[in-house]
Amino acid sequence: MEHYNMNLTLKVWRQKNNKAQGKFETFQVKDISSEMSFLEMFDVLNEQLVADNKEPIAFDHDCREGICGMCSMHINGRAHGPWHQTTTCQLHMREYKDGDTIVVEPWRADAFPVIKDLVVDRTAFDRIIESGGYISVNTGNAQDANCLPIEKQQADLSFAAAACIGCGACVAACPNASAMLFVSAKASHLALLPQGRPEAKIRATNMIAQMDKEGFGSCTNIGACEAECPKGISLDNIARMNREYIAATFSGSNE
Amino acid sequence: MPINSKIPQGELSKKWTTYKSTCKLVNPANKRQLEVIVIGTGLAGASAAASLGELGYKVKTFCFQDSPRRAHSIAAQGGINAAKNYQNDGDSTYRLFYDTVKGGDYRAREANVYRLAEVSANIIDQCVAQGVPFAREYGGLLSNRSFGGTQVQRTFYAAGQTGQQLLIGAYQALERQVALGNVKQYSRHEMLDVVIIDGKCRGVIVRNLVTGELERHFGHAVLLCSGGYGNVFYLSTNAMGSNVTAAWKAHKKGAFFGNPCYTQIHPTCIPVSGDHQSKLTLMSESLRNDGRIWVPKKQNDTRKATDIPEEERDYYLERRYPAFGNLVPRDVASRAAKERCDAGYGVGSSKQAVFLDFASAIERYGKVEANKQQMSNPSREQIIAMGKEVVKEKYGNLFDMYAKITGENPYEVPMRIYPAVHYTMGGLWVDYELQTSVPGLYALGEANFSDHGANRLGASALMQGLADGYFVIPYTLGNNLADDIRTKAIPTDHPAFEEAEKAVRERIEKLMSIKGTESVESFHKRLGKIMWDKCGMARNAQGLKEAAEEIKALRKEFWNNVRIPGDINEFNPELDKANRVADFMELGELMCIDALHRSESCGGHFREEHQTEDGEALRHDEEFLYVAAWEYKGESNFELHKESLDYEVVHPTQRSYK
Structure with missing residues (x-):
């Protein structure tokens, strides 16, 4: 693949801490290779800032292979940038050309307060899982794994929901800052498996209650979450969880 | 201090059963009084914390990421082995044990490996019960695939995301215990020292990475589940934050470091594209099931892969190792790739790459599909199209990842791959109970x-x-804590806590006060280059001696000239990184010392002076059949202890995959 270098203008959100007022700051970066990842471009910028005795931009990142869910940039108005089903760390600079201006912000949601610059606090997601995102089984003598055959189609659907990396792009993309795609992906992953059925209703009820408590917005079927999800989590999961929730309401299991 | 590995007496296959039935237990009321600290929340840490919480211990977990679910176990792609023999292809506990010992080039402890093989089947049962969505066949039963170094199909997988699914399973079990109040979880916290009181590990000093505050935490025992140290090479498949700090601090407080030079270079990674490279991405070993590895037969061949005819390609693994072919173990495959590239047969612009080609797999699968669909005279295009679909189903996410990173379409042109640092077999020395040479740690x-x-x-x-986390530590920790039930929680104003915290604070202040001119990142890159060039895939005495000296000099420079912007009491990733790199620079030297002393080749440790005529690793069992356990004695001063490896069941031979 042919590669090239480019000069870019970056407008990046700077915020000292969660009490301070934030603002955009403008930076120029030169000789960025089209082969770099988006975060490697940020590495170059940060090295430049250190060299100039300025404070580098704080951003979350870890595995840099699209699976840990840590990276979280809102790029030119889109969660994880323009590429379909791609995390920020997997977005590469060949998307851009010389002279482009790129605006980078943190996830924007009340339930994800800014810690510094582009870093936000996503512990609300941990608390939602705590409220019921598991199967209640202790370590020990589980029965043989093949005792319970599971229809392949069902297992595949469960896997597709389980592919969620908990990055929060769904919340950032949603005008209501709803976490329904995240919550429903977990509820579906478990409810689609026979092992997860016994707790399916109470799980949906408790996780939704916790989601509301954390200050996430409501779902109004906009679908931006599905469009921006780096793992292609489907809206079907939301419908599936809603059915579970309604059934729980009628059967009284969410009392 | 004499080394005691505490391996139970008796026949190999009975050791663990005997241990479990005779180890000491702690009653439930006492468990509630016993506090356990777990550092790291990957597979080992999360599974240990969840299991110990279920048992009733008071557990605290710490991770530097923003959530336990981010730990780097999540990135493991290919699968997890278990001796289930679901495929009826002759697998057994003994075979898994044997393959692992042989794969490790006869440098592992038999009793531990046997136990590992024994509990492997329980892991799959446990994970399925938790809702881990492993791949299944149409009949609804679990699917298996092959992996390198074995001749059976014993690998369970969830597409190319097995690590993610297993970690999420353990994370959910952990969160359940958090909800029940048995585990308290601290994210964005990094351990910066262990606290030793009366010869026992009794707590840790951690730094809150958001506020910069130092905290003291007491525990009757401390479990380090902090992963490997591959990032000492700067470029590796590890996550950016993966580090040795917790293990290294423990080492400096008395825990021996075992076989630090044993590092694994994974054969199938995406090659380096330039100086900006921050990490390397693995392409799962499972791809070697179907991909064929080759280079052109002609040196410096610049033709496109698709323009090179079949007879001008050298499928060097199939040529050299006909029995295992493309499925030889990782160390063998990596060295073979390096050998071809060094000899001038490498491909791509850097010439530091070989091809991993799916063309024949696509054609083979296409024909199978045509048969299934009873197509009488399928065209070549139809076959290729159907074959691509099959390959997509098996490896789609890996192919997508490759395309995103390189901008090339691996369904059309072969992948370019090259070995990269991936895993560290070395680590803190532990006995059969997973206890280090510091009691309680x-x-x-x-x-x-x-x-x-x-x-x-x-x-x-x-x-x-x-x-380790689900099935070993719940027994072995109890066996030791049973003697600690009278120990009350030690208040954290104890002088040992004061002193440890003071040392941590002083080091941080010293780092911040240097105010030099070179960034942490730059020092890390320079360290990585020394390690990769001289303590990497091939090592020799001369290079290792030079590397140890160069690292010492680099360390000195670091402590005089590093620049860390920002303040101590705030969110400051540059400072976090500086703490880690400072420790890598000490570890690097020990790795070179260990690699120099081990004057033989074995597994991932390849000394150029010790190879067979056809370039295979040449071991010297009479001299080196031991674990090298290094004790920290002060800066650049390490004392070697040897744990001899007594093979009672398997007889070490020259490994052959031919």
Whole structure:
């Protein structure tokens, strides 16, 4: 693949801490290779800032292979940038050309307060899982794994929901800052498996209650979450969880 | 201090059963009084914390990421081994044990490996019960695939995301215990020292990475589940934050470091594209099931892969190792790639790459599909199209990842791959109970040295992490804590806590006060280059001696000239990184010392002076059949202790995959 270098203008959100007022700051970066990842471009910028005795931009990142869910940039108005089903760390600079201006912000949601610059606090997601995102089984003598055959189609659907990396792009993309795609992906992953059925209703009820408590917005079927999800989590999961929730309401299991 | 590995007496296959039936227990009321600290929340840490919480211990977990679910276990792609023999292809506990010992080039402890093979089947049962969505066949039963270094199909997988699914399973079990109040979880916290009181590990000093505050936490026992140290090479498949700090601090407080030079270079990674490279991305070993590795037969061949005819391609693994072909173990495959590239047969612009080609797999699968659909005279295009679909189903996410990174379409042109640092077999020395040489301090998963000898087989890291956390530590910790039930929680104003915290604070202040001119990142890159050039895939005495000196000089420069912007009491990733790199610079020297002393080749440790006529690793069992356990004695001063490896069942031979 042919590669090239480019000069870019970056407008990046700077915020000292969660009490301070934030603002955009403008930076120029030169000789960025089209082969770099988006975060490697940020590495170059940060090295430049250190060299100039300025404070580098704080951003979350870890595995840099699209699976840990840590990276979280809102790029030119889109969660994880323009590429379909791609995390920020997997977005590469060949998307851009010389002279482009790129605006980078943190996830924007009340339930994800800014810690510094582009870093936000996503512990609300941990608390939602705590409220019921598991199967209640202790370590020990589980029965043989093949005792319970599971229809392949069902297992595949469960896997597709389980592919969620908990990055929060769904919340950032949603005008209501709803976490329904995240919550429903977990509820579906478990409810689609026979092992997860016994707790399916109470799980949906408790996780939704916790989601509301954390200050996430409501779902109004906009679908931006599905469009921006780096793992292609489907809206079907939301419908599936809603059915579970309604059934729980009628059967009284969410009392 | 004499080394005691505490391996139970008796026949190999009965040791663990005997241990479990005779170890001491702690009653439930006492468990509630016993506090356990777990550092790291990957497979080993999360599974240990969840299991210990279920048992009733008071557990605290710490991770530097923003959530336990981010730990780097999540990135493991290919699978997890288990001796289930679901495929009826002759697998058994003994075979898994044997393959692992042989794969490790006879440098692992037999008793540990046997236990690992024994509990492997329980892991799969446990994970399925938790809702881990492993791949299944149309009949609804679990699917298996092959992995390198074995001739059976014993690898369970969830597409190319096995680590993610297993970690999420353990994370959910952990969160359940958090909800029940048995585990308290601290994210964005990094351990910066252990606290030793009366010869026992009794707590830790951690730094809150958001506020910069130092905190003291007491525990009757501390479990280090902090992963491996591959980032000492700067470029590796590890996550950016993966580090040795927790293990290294423990080492400096008395825990021996086992076989630090044993590092695994994974054969199939995406090659380096330039100086900006921050990490390397693995392409799962499972791809070697179907991909064929080759280079042109002609040196410096610049033709496109698709323009090179079949007879001008050298499928060098199939040529050199007909019995295992493309499925030879990782160390063998990596060295073979390096050998071809060094000899001038490499491909791509850097010439530091070989091809991994799916064309014949696509054609083979296409024909199978045509048969299934009873097509009488399928065209070549139809066959290729159907074959691509099959390959997509098996490896789609990996192919997508490759395309995103390189901008090339691997369905049309072969992937370019090159070996990269991936896993560290070395780690804190532990006994059979996973206890380090410091009482009360344990190491689990990749952080310990124990089960993989000098080379780890694919799909064995996930197995070991979960075996340690779910099935080993719940027994062995109880056996030791049973003697601690009268120990009351020690208040954290104890002088040992004061002193440890003071040392941590002083080091941080010293780092911040240097105010030099060179960034942490730059020092890390320079360290990585020394390590890769001189302590990497091939090592020699001359290079290792030079490397140790160069690292010392670099360290001196670092402590005089590093620049860390920002303040101590705030969110400051540059400072976090500086703390880690400072420790890598001490570890690097020990790795070179260990590699120099081990005057033989074994597994991932290849000394150029010691090779067979056809370039295979040449071991010297009469001299080196031992674990090298290094004791910290002061800066650049390490004392070697040897734990001899007594093979009672397997007889070490020259490994052959021909």
